[in-house]
Amino acid sequence: MTEYGRGPGSEPWHPEDPLYGDQGWGGHQAAHGQGQYEGQQQPYAQDPYAQQGYQQDPYQQQHQQPYGAQQDPYQQQDPYAQQPQHAPHDPYAQQDPYAQQPHQQPQYDGGWDTGQQAAMPYGAQQPRYDNNPGYGEQADPYGTPEAYPPPQPPGHREEPARQQGQDWDPEVPEEETHPFFTGADEPADTRDARSRTRSRDEDDEYDDDPRESRRGGGERRGKGKKKSRNGCACLVVSLVLVGGLGGAGYFGYSYYQSQFGAAPDYAGDGTGSVEVEIPEGALGYEIANTLKKAGVVKSVDAFISAQNGNPKGKSIQAGVYLLKKEMSADSAVELMLSPKSQNAMIIPEGWRNAAVYELIDTKLGLKKGTTAGVAKTNAGSLGLPKWAEHDPVIKDPLEGFLYPAAYPVSKGTKPEAVLKAMVARANAEYEKLDLEAAAQKYNLDGPWQVLTVASLVQAEGLTHDDFRKMAEVVYNRLKQDNTVTNRKLEFDSAFNYLKKQSKIKIGSNEIRSNDDPYNTYYHPGLTPGPISNPGDEAIKATLNPTSDGWMFFISLDGKKTDFTKTAADHEKLNQKFKEQHGLG
Numbered sequence: 001m002t003e004y005g006r007g008p009g010s011e012p013w014h015p016e017d018p019l020y021g022d023q024g025w026g027g028h029q030a031a032h033g034q035g036q037y038e039g040q041q042q043p044y045a046q047d048p049y050a051q052q053g054y055q056q057d058p059y060q061q062q063h064q065q066p067y068g069a070q071q072d073p074y075q076q077q078d079p080y081a082q083q084p085q086h087a088p089h090d091p092y093a094q095q096d097p098y099a100q101q102p103h104q105q106p107q108y109d110g111g112w113d114t115g116q117q118a119a120m121p122y123g124a125q126q127p128r129y130d131n132n133p134g135y136g137e138q139a140d141p142y143g144t145p146e147a148y149p150p151p152q153p154p155g156h157r158e159e160p161a162r163q164q165g166q167d168w169d170p171e172v173p174e175e176e177t178h179p180f181f182t183g184a185d186e187p188a189d190t191r192d193a194r195s196r197t198r199s200r201d202e203d204d205e206y207d208d209d210p211r212e213s214r215r216g217g218g219e220r221r222g223k224g225k226k227k228s229r230n231g232c233a234c235l236v237v238s239l240v241l242v243g244g245l246g247g248a249g250y251f252g253y254s255y256y257q258s259q260f261g262a263a264p265d266y267a268g269d270g271t272g273s274v275e276v277e278i279p280e281g282a283l284g285y286e287i288a289n290t291l292k293k294a295g296v297v298k299s300v301d302a303f304i305s306a307q308n309g310n311p312k313g314k315s316i317q318a319g320v321y322l323l324k325k326e327m328s329a330d331s332a333v334e335l336m337l338s339p340k341s342q343n344a345m346i347i348p349e350g351w352r353n354a355a356v357y358e359l360i361d362t363k364l365g366l367k368k369g370t371t372a373g374v375a376k377t378n379a380g381s382l383g384l385p386k387w388a389e390h391d392p393v394i395k396d397p398l399e400g401f402l403y404p405a406a407y408p409v410s411k412g413t414k415p416e417a418v419l420k421a422m423v424a425r426a427n428a429e430y431e432k433l434d435l436e437a438a439a440q441k442y443n444l445d446g447p448w449q450v451l452t453v454a455s456l457v458q459a460e461g462l463t464h465d466d467f468r469k470m471a472e473v474v475y476n477r478l479k480q481d482n483t484v485t486n487r488k489l490e491f492d493s494a495f496n497y498l499k500k501q502s503k504i505k506i507g508s509n510e511i512r513s514n515d516d517p518y519n520t521y522y523h524p525g526l527t528p529g530p531i532s533n534p535g536d537e538a539i540k541a542t543l544n545p546t547s548d549g550w551m552f553f554i555s556l557d558g559k560k561t562d563f564t565k566t567a568a569d570h571e572k573l574n575q576k577f578k579e580q581h582g583l584g
Contacts, residue, residue, distance in 0.1 A: 319344025349535030
């Protein structure tokens with residue numbers, strides 16, 4: 001290489017060189033015998049080295065000898081004189097000599113070193129930039145917008161700046177930049193390779209020449225995959241958004257319906273029939289759940305709303321109900337309040353055990369006397385409390401323990417199961433009361449006698465007020481200082497019990513001559529055991545009697561009870577009773 005930074009050739013690059021700047025390109029024809037670039041002024045007034053920020057000529061750093069002392073090699077030999085003006089061949093077809101020329105160490109002899117090889121004709125190195133046949137044309141090839149920039153020294157040549165395209169082309173789709181579509185999470189090598197492939201695909205998009213014939217359709221297929229991937233991604237995102245909106249709407253609607261909407265409910269009175277058992281102690285929600293499971297109502301909330309809307313809705317009790325399928329909640333509540341639907345066995349207050357046994361036989365479709373036989377045989381295994389008496393004179397140990405209430409009895413139920421349920425209910429109710437305290441207060445022998453008093457009160461009284469006065473009559477007659485009746489109760493109900501009857505008209509001779517332990521006209525004190533199954537009111541009245549001094553009572557019409565304190569007053573009412581019923 002020479003001190004100018006490139007191999008030997010005919011192109012001078014130093015500013016003081018007479019041929020610097022291609023002076024022969026100014027459009028003037030060279031004289032005969034003179035090179036085209038001799039004696040012409042450089043058309044570029046601006047020093048190319050000054051444009052690139054060089055403060056001084058770099059060539060002055062390499063050469064200490066001034067250029068004025070050097071011999072101009074171009075004055076000795078005109079390389080362009082040997083170059084014909086009508087070169088028939090294309091200069092671009094020649095191979096660049098610098099690509100094959102080996103670099104040699106330059107020889108410095110104080111003059112311009114042109115190298116050992118023959119200088120390449122300048123016309124072969126400078127290509128023509130237009131269609132003019134030669135240098136004789138006056139058109140300035142550098143003066144047009146399409147002109148190629150003037151040559152620069154090899155050490156200062158720069159890559160031509162890329163042409164800046166339009167910031168945004170409405171015809172070209174905008175490239176995706178989100179990592180989901182660009183694959184930013186992939187390795188850098190993979191992303192770079194994919195980016196190069198995508199760039200080639202975009203460049204080929206408007207190419208009329210099909211690439212499949214030259215590239216085997218690789219880019220086309222690659223682009224198709226890109227579009228397919230973008231399309232699938234958009235589809236997935238759309239489905240997720242639609243699903244999210246749909247789910248939010250559904251839950252929002254469900255929440256609104258549950259909070260503010262009407263509860264699901266059937267319409268009408270229902271069809272068919274179904275037997276539903278409501279357990280003991282069940283309240284609104286438990287009853288509603290039972291009905292829903294049986295297919296009677298459609299929802300729990302509908303039944304609760306109907307029950308709260310009915311003034312008597314809270315009075316629905318345990319029992320067996322004969323209802324219909326798919327009833328409206330209002331219809332179900334109304335039917336459950338009607339006696340027609342109640343398929344339960346209801347034990348009225350004051351019933352004797354004999355009547356209860358017959359009712360159980362009837363409900364279960366059993367032979368008459370079946371339940372009574374089970375009660376007599378299995379009395380000790382039906383759950384009686386420890387304080388229950390087992391005296392042989394007691395006619396029925398279960399008397400007083402078949403608590404008055406409604407009991408679910410369906411087909412197939414065993415009599416023993418029904419009896420156990422009744423005894424269990426009685427025990428539960430009696431445990432709520434302090435029978436022991438009442439026994440001590442009224443000089444009774446334990447809860448058993450308290451229950452016996454309650455059964456007598458229940459059998460003789462008609463109303464709640466009667467119950468309290470009747471309890472006082474019992475306690476007053478049981479007193480040790482009672483000289484009026486001598487501690488005899490003289491209750492007709494006890495005589496009717498032993499006779500298994502219910503008569504009002506009983507002759508004095510008959511009733512006072514019978515020595516049965518349950519005859520209170522004959523024996524002082526209480527009966528051996530209860531004579532009926534007292535209800536809640538009678539039991540509470542027994543625990544809280546009046547204290548007005550009542551000693552006698554009588555009912556003239558069977559609807560109202562008259563109470564008196566003296567035997568004289570009672571005898572007056574007794575005569576009226578005999579006259580009304582023809583008794584002597």
